[in-house]
Amino acid sequence: xxxxxxxxxxxxKVHALKNVSLHLAEGEIVTLIxxxxxxxxxxxxxxxxxxxxxxxxxxxxxxxxxxxSPDRIVKLGISQVPEGRQVFxxxxxxxxxxxxAYLRYKARAPRLEIDKDKEEIFQLFPRLEExxxxxxxxxxxxxxxxxxxxxxxxxxPKLLLLDEPSMGLAPLVxxxxxxxxxxxxxxxxxxILLVEQNAKAALKLADRGYVLETGKVxxxxxxxxxxxxxxxxxxxxxxxxxxxxxx
Amino acid sequence: MELSEQLLQYLLSGLSTxxxxxxxGIGFSIIYNSTGIIxxxxxxxxxxxxxxxxxxxxxxxxxxxxxxPLAVLLATITGLLFERLAIxxxxxxxxxxxxxxxxxxxxxxxxxxxxxxxxxxxxxPSFSGDEPIMLGGATVLPQHIWIxxxxxxxxxxxxxxxxxxxxxxxxRACSYNPRAAGLVGVDVRKMVLLxxxxxxxxxxxxxxIVAPLTMTSYDVGIMLGLKGFCAAIIGGMSSGIPTVIGxxxxxxxESLGAGLISSGYKDAIAFIIxxxxxxxxxxxLFGKPESERV
Numbered sequence: 163x164x165x166x167x168x169x170x171x172x173x174x175k176v177h178a179l180k181n182v183s184l185h186l187a188e189g190e191i192v193t194l195i196x197x198x199x200x201x202x203x204x205x206x207x208x209x210x211x212x213x214x215x216x217x218x219x220x221x222x223x224x225x226x227x228x229x230x231s232p233d234r235i236v237k238l239g240i241s242q243v244p245e246g247r248q249v250f251x252x253x254x255x256x257x258x259x260x261x262x263a264y265l266r267y268k269a270r271a272p273r274l275e276i277d278k279d280k281e282e283i284f285q286l287f288p289r290l291e292e293x294x295x296x297x298x299x300x301x302x303x304x305x306x307x308x309x310x311x312x313x314x315x316x317x318x319p320k321l322l323l324l325d326e327p328s329m330g331l332a333p334l335v336x337x338x339x340x341x342x343x344x345x346x347x348x349x350x351x352x353x354i355l356l357v358e359q360n361a362k363a364a365l366k367l368a369d370r371g372y373v374l375e376t377g378k379v380x381x382x383x384x385x386x387x388x389x390x391x392x393x394x395x396x397x398x399x400x401x402x403x404x405x406x407x408x409x
Numbered sequence: 410m411e412l413s414e415q416l417l418q419y420l421l422s423g424l425s426t427x428x429x430x431x432x433x434g435i436g437f438s439i440i441y442n443s444t445g446i447i448x449x450x451x452x453x454x455x456x457x458x459x460x461x462x463x464x465x466x467x468x469x470x471x472x473x474x475x476x477x478p479l480a481v482l483l484a485t486i487t488g489l490l491f492e493r494l495a496i497x498x499x500x501x502x503x504x505x506x507x508x509x510x511x512x513x514x515x516x517x518x519x520x521x522x523x524x525x526x527x528x529x530x531x532x533x534p535s536f537s538g539d540e541p542i543m544l545g546g547a548t549v550l551p552q553h554i555w556i557x558x559x560x561x562x563x564x565x566x567x568x569x570x571x572x573x574x575x576x577x578x579x580x581r582a583c584s585y586n587p588r589a590a591g592l593v594g595v596d597v598r599k600m601v602l603l604x605x606x607x608x609x610x611x612x613x614x615x616x617x618i619v620a621p622l623t624m625t626s627y628d629v630g631i632m633l634g635l636k637g638f639c640a641a642i643i644g645g646m647s648s649g650i651p652t653v654i655g656x657x658x659x660x661x662x663e664s665l666g667a668g669l670i671s672s673g674y675k676d677a678i679a680f681i682i683x684x685x686x687x688x689x690x691x692x693x694l695f696g697k698p699e700s701e702r703v
Contacts (some may be wrong), residue, residue, distance in 0.1 A: 207690040210592065236594035248589035250582045260575065261582050265594040313593065 163188045164321055165354050169218035172209045178204040180377045187240040187355055193356040193364040193385065195398055196374035206323045209243045211235045230306055237265050241319035245326050246308040250297025255290050258298050258309055260281060262316030283312040286342050304335035321353045328360045342366050361398035364390045416545035419668045420661060421544065425553040427503040427660020428560035431653040432615035433637025435567065436608035436700055442584035443604040446507040450491060450515035452561045452634015457484040458616030459625030460522055462502040463531050473536065481613050487610025492602050506613040522627040533620040559618050563611060571648065580604060632676065645693020653693065
């Protein structure tokens with residue numbers, strides 16, 4: 163469905179991504195793990211067209227999306243849930259969700275259809291419905307994360323990109339959100355690319371994973387294999403430290 | 410005239426000038442909220458409204474009902490060109506350099522207006538005569554009523570647009586979080602352009618409705634622009650009711666000051682208020698200091 167071929171992205175003079183290649187098949191949940199500054203967010207922003215790659219190619223549904231603007235990419239069916247939620251804080255939950263469907267309003271999609279999608283988001287996250295008239299910025303971090311996911315889903319994406327949805331959230335809330343991600347894939351066939359620092363939770367949810375280090379993919383494989391991989395365990399899961407220390 | 414009648418008179422004329430300041434102030438706020446820059450060329454669109462109407466009335470001999478919308482249209486196109494030619498090519502510039510560019514733009518527009526027309530002060534006929542209306546001991550001109558009514562309509566339209574249409578909501582979203590707005594597919598640059606168009610349309614209309622009372626010339630934009638800026642500062646750069654109230658406060662204080670103290674201090678009052686607000690409550694009269702939950 164999505165294929166990155168030898169992507170190179172620069173932030174000014176910083177070479178943030180070096181020949182990154184990865185792919186997602188339809189209906190897959192794939193996670194991208196790595197430490198701070200490894201380039202995980204840059205991968206997502208390269209796909210979304212915010213920091214377009216300077217070399218390499220990006221294919222979505224077999225067509226190149228390399229030089230498209232962010233709004234064109236959303237229109238094609240790729241939505242991003244950005245790091246730190248980035249909801250429109252002074253606006254209500256309802257308004258945030260409506261803005262998620264901005265391009266559909268602009269394409270004159272029937273209002274009823276959009277309203278129905280909103281109700282479906284409320285079914286996924288009942289807590290949002292209770293707060294639909296409340297300013298988004300007054301909600302808890304977990305609720306804001308749910309809203310950010312709901313907003314992205316309002317565009318009816320085929321591919322959902324998530325940037326550290328677990329950041330700063332209590333483990334129970336993380337579980338709740340990851341369960342919804344699982345449902346989105348199982349019930350609606352949404353393909354998911356999940357960027358996480360919480361490697362353990364992400365690998366448990368995902369089918370496959372990639373490990374990114376200083377702008378390069380250093381490992382890839384099935385999620386359960388990566389969970390058992392000693393290198394991953396040492397660097398990202400915090401296990402086996404003692405053995406390595408004493409070696 | 411008794412003092413109470415005098416006060417009513419000052420209040421009424423203050424309200425109508427205040428309404429003008431409010432319209433100009435909202436223009437400042439709309440652009441500020443979508444770009445983070447103070448557009449000091451805002452006053453020139455006010456001037457263009459008056460001068461273009463005059464030109465269409467006298468040189469092209471159009472009737473008033475045709476001249477007004479055409480003048481607003483031409484001023485809006487000027488606003489569009491201003492954004493395209495002066496602001497957009499420099500989108501990577503810092504807000505402070507963009508602010509300086511708007512000052513340059515305002516000098517350019519003013520200079521062109523002086524060259525195209527002249528340096529004289531001109532009168533524009535009132536929309537419906539100059540027969541004063543008695544109102545509880547005070548007199549108002551029909552033009553005052555036009556000003557109040559048109560301002561109320563414009564402000565309501567503005568509020569409806571920003572709160573009830575998807576484009577208006579998208580513009581607000583851009584001002585709160587341009588990155589996230591881009592991620593839901595809003596073309597942020599288009600919204601910036603739209604904000605310049607709305608502001609220049611509102612500014613020019615303000616210039617048109619006030620011109621029959623205050624006359625117009627190539628340089629009326631400086632003072633009116635600064636007064637509008639002052640209204641926006643009192644309102645905490647809100648593009649809604651706080652700025653309207655800011656404009657009205659300013660208009661009434663000015664008119665009271667001019668009437669009770671001396672008309673020579675009329676302009677000073679606006680700038681004293683501006684400085685006081687900036688020193689004491691930079692977030693505006695009604696704003697809360699910023700705080701947010703993460």
